[in-house]
Amino acid sequence: MLSSTFERKAFTLLTCLFISSLVIAAVVATKIINIFGFYAPAGVIAYSLTFISSDIISEVWGKERANEVIHCGFIALVAAICLSWAALHWTPAPFWTGQESFASVLSNTPRIVLASLIAYTVSQTHDVWLFHLIREKTDGKHLWLRNNLSTITSQLIDSTIFVSIAFYGILPITDIILGQWLAKTVIALLDTPIVYLGVSIINRQNKLCPAS
Numbered sequence: 001m002l003s004s005t006f007e008r009k010a011f012t013l014l015t016c017l018f019i020s021s022l023v024i025a026a027v028v029a030t031k032i033i034n035i036f037g038f039y040a041p042a043g044v045i046a047y048s049l050t051f052i053s054s055d056i057i058s059e060v061w062g063k064e065r066a067n068e069v070i071h072c073g074f075i076a077l078v079a080a081i082c083l084s085w086a087a088l089h090w091t092p093a094p095f096w097t098g099q100e101s102f103a104s105v106l107s108n109t110p111r112i113v114l115a116s117l118i119a120y121t122v123s124q125t126h127d128v129w130l131f132h133l134i135r136e137k138t139d140g141k142h143l144w145l146r147n148n149l150s151t152i153t154s155q156l157i158d159s160t161i162f163v164s165i166a167f168y169g170i171l172p173i174t175d176i177i178l179g180q181w182l183a184k185t186v187i188a189l190l191d192t193p194i195v196y197l198g199v200s201i202i203n204r205q206n207k208l209c210p211a212s
Contacts (some may be wrong), residue, residue, distance in 0.1 A: 006205040011061065014198075015069050018053035019076045021046045026080055026116045030105060032171065038179030041166075048187040051155075054127065055147050056198040063132045070124045077120065081113035115165035123158030127151060147195050151188040156181050 025043030033042045050073075058066040088106045092099050127150050134146035159181040163173045 004206055007202065010202050010205075011057070011065070014053040014057055015072065018050050018057075018069055019073050021049040021053070022073045022116075022120070023076050023080045025050075026077060026113045027084070027106075029112050029116075029166065032176065035179060035183050038182055039176050040180035040183050041163075041176070044180050044183045045187075048184055048191070051151050051184075051188055052191050052194055052198065054124065055131065055151065055195045056202070058128055058131050059135075059143060059147075059195070059199050060202050063128055066128045066131075067125075070121075070128065073124070074117065074121060077113055077117050081110050081117075084113070085110050112166045115162045118165060119158045119160075119162035122161060123154040126157055127154035130154065143196060143199065144192050147192055148188055152185050155184040155188070159184065 025041075025045075025047035027043070028046065029041035029043035031042040032039050033044075035044075054066060054069065057069055084106050088103060130153060131146045131150040134142075134149060138145065159177050163177045163180060167173050167176060
């Protein structure tokens with residue numbers, strides 16, 4: 001149960017950040033970017049914001065709430081693939097000349113979102129499971145360990161599944177899998193202080209704010 005106004009707002013904000021980052025990552029993933037000599041879909045940056053949200057939600061509100069957010073994200077991705085398909089195939093106005101450019105961005109989105117759906121479901125379920133397994137084994141200590149180990153492991157799974165489905169036969173998937181996973185690993189390590197800060201702020205406010 002969300003016990004305070006601040007806690008409800010924090011949960012809503014983190015859920016919105018998680019879902020919006022997830023959906024926009026699927027849309028912009030059609031572009032492959034160069035990250036210090038490694039190659040990854042542009043969506044890797046937006047997708048990495050979900051790490052912070054999911055880990056804070058898991059730590060503060062537990063496994064059940066985290067899984068609820070994952071389910072909401074799944075529904076949002078399904079909606080994204082349906083809406084992008086409809087927008088792409090809807091008859092354009094006769095005076096509109098941007099269909100070719102529009103299609104060049106969105107034509108691969110259904111395949112990418114399908115890849116996202118499968119990779120997301122498997123990796124996020126694994127992430128929450130491993131996060132709470134480590135939490136249980138360490139008696140709630142060492143947030144940095146479960147934050148990083150669960151994310152790094154689950155994102156290797158995610159990158160392998162996503163890139164294989166989204167780009168097989170189109171792009172060199174091995175290089176992209178490695179580049180995407182390395183980028184996610186670095187971001188996961190860098191976001192650890194943010195996770196600690198977020199958890200600390202929410203827990204501190206929960207002690208100060210009366211239940212409503």
